[in-house]
Amino acid sequence: MAEWYMNEGKDNDVVLSTKACIVRNIKGYNFLPRLDDKECQSLLDTVDKVIDKDIYMGGCAASMDKDTVIRLIRLQVLGREGSQMVNPQRKAFYYNNDSSLSIAVGSGEHITVRAQAAGHDISVYKKAEKEAIELEKKLDIAFSENYGFLTSNVRLAGTGLKILYTVALPAISKTEGGIAALTQRVGQYEWTIYPFAERGELSESNVYIIASVNTLGVTEDEVLRRGEMLITDVIKAERACREEIVTSKKLQTEDIYGRSYGNLRYGSLITRSEAIEALEWLRLYHEYDDSGEIKCSWNTINKLTMDILWEPAAPNRKTPGSFTNSQKIRAQGIRTILKGAERNENN
Amino acid sequence: MRCERCGKELTNRIIKINGVTYCDNCARLMGYDRYLRDPADLMGNPFAPLDQIASSLLQMNELDFGNSTLKCPKCGMTLREFENEGRVGCIECYNTFNDNIVREMFKQQGNSEYAGRLPNQSADTGASSQPVIREKLTGKVSEPAVSAPKAEAPEPKEEMPVEEKKTERGSLTIDQLKKADLGMLSDEDLEKGIKLAAEVEEYILASKLRDELKGRKEGGING
Numbered sequence: 148m149a150e151w152y153m154n155e156g157k158d159n160d161v162v163l164s165t166k167a168c169i170v171r172n173i174k175g176y177n178f179l180p181r182l183d184d185k186e187c188q189s190l191l192d193t194v195d196k197v198i199d200k201d202i203y204m205g206g207c208a209a210s211m212d213k214d215t216v217i218r219l220i221r222l223q224v225l226g227r228e229g230s231q232m233v234n235p236q237r238k239a240f241y242y243n244n245d246s247s248l249s250i251a252v253g254s255g256e257h258i259t260v261r262a263q264a265a266g267h268d269i270s271v272y273k274k275a276e277k278e279a280i281e282l283e284k285k286l287d288i289a290f291s292e293n294y295g296f297l298t299s300n301v302r303l304a305g306t307g308l309k310i311l312y313t314v315a316l317p318a319i320s321k322t323e324g325g326i327a328a329l330t331q332r333v334g335q336y337e338w339t340i341y342p343f344a345e346r347g348e349l350s351e352s353n354v355y356i357i358a359s360v361n362t363l364g365v366t367e368d369e370v371l372r373r374g375e376m377l378i379t380d381v382i383k384a385e386r387a388c389r390e391e392i393v394t395s396k397k398l399q400t401e402d403i404y405g406r407s408y409g410n411l412r413y414g415s416l417i418t419r420s421e422a423i424e425a426l427e428w429l430r431l432y433h434e435y436d437d438s439g440e441i442k443c444s445w446n447t448i449n450k451l452t453m454d455i456l457w458e459p460a461a462p463n464r465k466t467p468g469s470f471t472n473s474q475k476i477r478a479q480g481i482r483t484i485l486k487g488a489e490r491n492e493n494n
Numbered sequence: 495m496r497c498e499r500c501g502k503e504l505t506n507r508i509i510k511i512n513g514v515t516y517c518d519n520c521a522r523l524m525g526y527d528r529y530l531r532d533p534a535d536l537m538g539n540p541f542a543p544l545d546q547i548a549s550s551l552l553q554m555n556e557l558d559f560g561n562s563t564l565k566c567p568k569c570g571m572t573l574r575e576f577e578n579e580g581r582v583g584c585i586e587c588y589n590t591f592n593d594n595i596v597r598e599m600f601k602q603q604g605n606s607e608y609a610g611r612l613p614n615q616s617a618d619t620g621a622s623s624q625p626v627i628r629e630k631l632t633g634k635v636s637e638p639a640v641s642a643p644k645a646e647a648p649e650p651k652e653e654m655p656v657e658e659k660k661t662e663r664g665s666l667t668i669d670q671l672k673k674a675d676l677g678m679l680s681d682e683d684l685e686k687g688i689k690l691a692a693e694v695e696e697y698i699l700a701s702k703l704r705d706e707l708k709g710r711k712e713g714g715i716n717g
Contacts, residue, residue: 174585181569181583276617283613289585292696294599295608297588299581301595302602304588306610364605367617 150222151247152453156266159445160434161382163313163354163452164223166263167275170256170298170307174287178299179253187237187253194252197285198241203250205242208235220459222246223263230459248274250282256298256307258282265449267378272310272371295363305362310374312357313343314381315452317427318388320353325388329381336377337361343456348419353427354456357381393435404432408441411451412485416474422455422481442492443485451484500705523564524593566590589701668696676706 152164176182176190191207205211211219216232219225224242225232232238242249251259260282262275282288289297295305303309319325333340343354357377359370393400407425410417417425429441429448458477497504497517509521516524564573567590569583576582576591580598588595599606611617666674671687679687684707691700 172585177569177584178582180579180581181571272617280614280616288613290613291585291588291608292694293608294588294595294606295610296613297585299583301580301582301598304595304599305603305608308610361603361605362610363599363603364607364609366609367611369609 150450151245151263152223152265153446153450154265155446156264156268156449158378158382159266159449160430161314161316161385162267162378163315163449164263164265165268165271166223166261166311166313167272168309168311169260169275169279170258170303171260171279171282171286171296172257172289172298174289176257179256180299184237190257191237191239191252193286194250194258194282195239197282198250199281202243202248203241204244205240205249208232208238208240211235211240217459219246221454221457223453223457224249224251224261227457227460247271248278250278255300256303258286267312267382269310269371269375272308272367276367303362306365306367306370308359308362308367308370310359310370312374312378312381313354314357314378314385315354315427315430316381316385317353317431318392319385321392321431322388325384326355329384332380332384333357333377336373338373338377349423349456351420352423352456354423354452389431389434393432397435400428400432401436403428404436405441408443408485411481413482414478416471417478417481418474419455419458419477422477423452426452426455442489444488444492447484447488451481454480454484500702502705502709564590589698666690668694668699671703672696672699676702679706681707681710 156162156164172178173190173193176186179187182190195206208216213230216225216229219240219242220227220229222242224240224246237253239252240249241252247263249261251261260275260278262271262278264271291297296307298304298307316326316329319329330340337360338357339360340355340357342350343352343356344350359374361370365373407428411422411425411429414421426448429443430452433443433445433448455477497515497520500517500520502517502519504515504517509516509518511521511524565571566583566587568586571583571587573591573594576587576594582588582591582595596606666679666683666687668690671691676684684703688700688703688707691703
């Protein structure tokens with residue numbers, strides 16, 4: 148299974164990924180909160196019949212083995228908590244060969260079509276829309292004149308569309324009042340920004356999600372247009388802040404950059420928060436590093452960032468030494484990737 | 495005149511709230527109990543306005559309690575459950591909890607009007623999809639929006655409007671059903687009308703027709 152996020156994305160120094168999610172429900176079935184197991188099985192069967200098996204693989208979540216679930220979490224088809232999924236027999240997941248396009252059944256709404264791409268790439272909307280239209284042709288979709296596509300969550304009723312940009316903003320975060328100003332700016336476009344993780348190990352990370360809010364009163368085109376204007380502003384602001392930090396504290400930034408790379412490249416034990424912090428410094432100074440000693444492309448930085456962010460959640464019951472073991476495995480994985488990157492750069 | 499929620503004929507009293515006409519029962523179900531009091535009751539009381547304010551304030555909790563008994567006839571979801579979970583149980587809930595849903599939409603998005611694309615169509619045509627929907631359903635041609643760029647306006651499809659298609663079947667059109675005195679329609683017309691209204695997503699009309707038919711079958715006051 149290839150990794151969609153290993154592709155060279157536009158503006159990938161700031162934007163990790165662009166995602167478009169479209170939700171739909173099928174007439175004749177209650178929405179998920181009121182759908183009993185028998186009806187849910189019928190829903191899964193109905194959708195399964197119309198899924199193009201030449202494009203998609205996958206199926207009922209209950210029949211997926213552990214390795215597949217972990218792979219799908221890493222590929223962001225499933226959420227991080229996918230390994231502890233509740234009622235897997237009521238859910239199905241279909242995905243194409245690089246997992247850039249997926250269809251989830253029974254997750255929140257009857258159907259969620261998701262298209263994702265590395266970097267800043269709004270063409271994901273068209274990919275998701277194309278798939279949504281295919282399903283609309285084959286299935287009797289709940290739609291109303293007044294509210295558009297009807298959903299269980301009334302906040303999604305209307306277009307049922309969400310656009311999400313995952314962005315790494317180390318420089319804005321380190322600039323006093325930077326995130327507050329950005330939040331205000333995002334609000335002006337009627338979009339929202341929130342940290343990748345509100346709690347836990349990654350709550351201090353400088354990775355944020357910028358997401359559309361409105362599904363009513365705006366056309367899909369308008370949502371995309373506002374999103375593009377907004378993300379352009381964000382990219383510009385982050386780059387300006389990086390320039391400011393690097394020029395005002397060149398030596399200090401260079402020092403932390405080198406140390407961070409050393410920790411990642413040669414560390415034997417590393418926590419998620421340490422790894423993410425080190426990657427943020429790599430990101431911040433990477434463009435300004437003219438020594439040529441650290442050989443690491445934007446793709447490698449992004450792959451490592453994604454791998455750490457979407458590392459499958461550990462089981463709740465910890466065995467003695469499991470924490471140290473997970474740090475060891477993580478450090479080994481990072482070392483292997485960086486070693487490979489160095490080798491590629493030297494060749 | 496008929497109640498715009500259940501379609502029952504209004505006899506004693508007309509309760510008009512936000513331009514919508516309700517019967518006593520529906521007004522009570524929608525939590526508009528305060529409108530049911532007879533204005534004549536207040537005439538003899540010189541402190542009527544003060545009393546009204548005080549009683550309205552006192553009634554606020556009762557009103558919430560009254561609303562929570564509102565239940566979707568299809569999936570059984572109550573208003574309280576919807577308010578707690580922020581999710582509805584089925585399509586019919588959109589009719590049952592219409593006011594609350596619209597309020598929630600306004601709260602979240604400052605809007606409750608759909609402007610997106612139609613099913614099976616690309617978003618390229620989305621900018622003018624709302625008028626297209628209305629044209630399709632009502633047969634009326636709406637004026638194009640002044641700001642809509644001409645280049646983006648979709649070519650009208652050579653497709654017969656929904657209404658005309660239905661007329662050929664020998665049934666009433668949506669427009670005719672909307673204007674019709676339901677008491678004058680045959681059971682067969684009502685049954686056909688329910689199907690037609692459901693097909694074109696006119697759920698309010700469908701529920702009116704259904705209630706009329708149900709009332710007749712149960713030998714109720716409209717029967």
